[in-house]
Amino acid sequence: MGLTAQRILYIPFDHLHRNYGALKGANPKTDVIAFVESARMTTGRPWHKERLFFLISSARHFAQSLRDEGFTVEYVKAATTIDGLKEISKRHKNAPITCAEPSSFTQYQQLKSHGLTFIDNDFFLTPRALFTQWADEQKSFLMENFYRKQRIRLNILMDGTKPTGGAWNFDKDNRLPPPKKYVGPAYLEHQRDEIDIEVATELGHTPTTTWSTTREGALKQLKNFITNHFDEFGPLEDAMTTENWALHHSLLSPYLNNGLLHPTEIIHAAMKEFNKGTIPIESAEGFIRQLIGWREYVNGMYWFLGPDYRDNNQLHATRKLMPLFSDPNATQMNCIKSTVTDIQDRAWVHHIPRLMLLSNLALITGTNPQEFLDWMREVFIDATEWVMVPNVIGMGVHADGGAMMTKPYAAGGAYISRMSNYCKPCAYDPKLRTGETACPFTTLYWDFLDRHKETFAKNHRMSQTLFGLKRLSDLPELKVRAKEVLTGLEQGKI
């Protein structure tokens, strides 16, 4: 080995960008680049194989691109990250190890205890200290308030001091149900190369062609979104259809979260297209809100709320994870069967199935939040601790008692029926709340409200809903059906 390292730059598998994090300003003549594929990461939990394949193959491709650039790259497999770093250190005379601030509390503590030096994590647009400053000033942490500040601070979609298009938010235009017999543009397919085949063989996995594992492929995915999907993104953002699994969602979250793309690059591409005048404001604003609003807000809240936040269970939900989450044949609910099958196929569904199907079901069945969170972390291609914890604990299952969201995202079958084509062929009827063919969502929605009516009594945003509950004449019958449904779900029969 010719190089005497002055620094070892440790690159976690979610910092894969040449121009950000520890690699910004890296020098092949003085810096050794370290990657560790830890057994804890690969075999520590029953991860979806597509997810493992994506993360490992992306890291190996990225490591190769650095070797091609002339860097000395140490890519080691070890029991834990720290074991791997120790091995690399030994080979390089214990040169100091630098890393961009890690993305989770656990990794932060582990690396800090091992003596790593951190530089700022610039994989986000909002420094952690700036978010804390905003959050400290808030009475309630409304995403919309944060988002408006971001628009002004980053000067995106602004005409001077006014929001472009005359409003901050075009959400009301973005709630269309799916059109009938919907045919969208063809999906982009990514070809597999030697590194992919090597990783797939090690994992015993046949990968999809849905996710790229290279920077070039991630850029192609961005271009595909901007050219073929961006204009229609907004109005169909919340729709779900068995005829088109992605509709016009960008499919960019995996690359954003492992670093192959930086949010600035996506925003730049989106704004360039919008400025040509071809993109309706409701699509442009809807997409920008996800990126500079939701994504930044969720990351900010993760750090602001602290490491204990993930253990919240303020609705005292104790049910064990039901079999339908791991086996789509363990349910007759068409919406859940389809969604879990989609997840098994490609480790992804968009935000409405995550929120209004999976989380909603966990919420109204009283499923233990941490068991549900663990499952969500294991099966999604884009799942990382910082993004899953607030989305599940705060937004999805209201386990934080409303610290993040003012009311729970609970819904019955009527919402699902309106926003999807799942209900027509289903064994259940979304309009019915009692009887054998009642939709489990509809029955359990009212049962959930009844079980928690005292908890929500003082929440003025829930008063109309609770008023509706009081007027239900068939509540006793509904409670009986709810018990049957819960037992049936546990047995995999409903």
Ligand SMILES: Cc1cc2nc3c(=O)[nH]c(=O)nc-3n(C[C@H](O)[C@H](O)[C@H](O)COP(=O)(O)OP(=O)(O)OC[C@H]3O[C@@H](n4cnc5c(N)ncnc54)[C@H](O)[C@@H]3O)c2cc1C
């Ligand atoms: C319960 C629940 C769990 C979720 N878990 C994850 C997760 O583990 N990883 C993840 O990246 N996203 C998560 N999301 C957010 C969202 O569902 C995904 O980002 C999105 O479906 C990814 O697909 P896309 O890239 O096509 O997104 P698009 O719809 O095209 O949106 C563009 C981008 O906006 C960002 N974004 C949008 N909403 C959110 C949000 N709520 N939180 C953070 N970023 C957001 C993502 O980076 C996304 O790529 C979750 C949402 C919910 C409700």
Ligand code: SF4
């Ligand atoms: S009827 Fe109920 S269970 Fe069936 S698809 Fe519709 S919402 Fe899902």
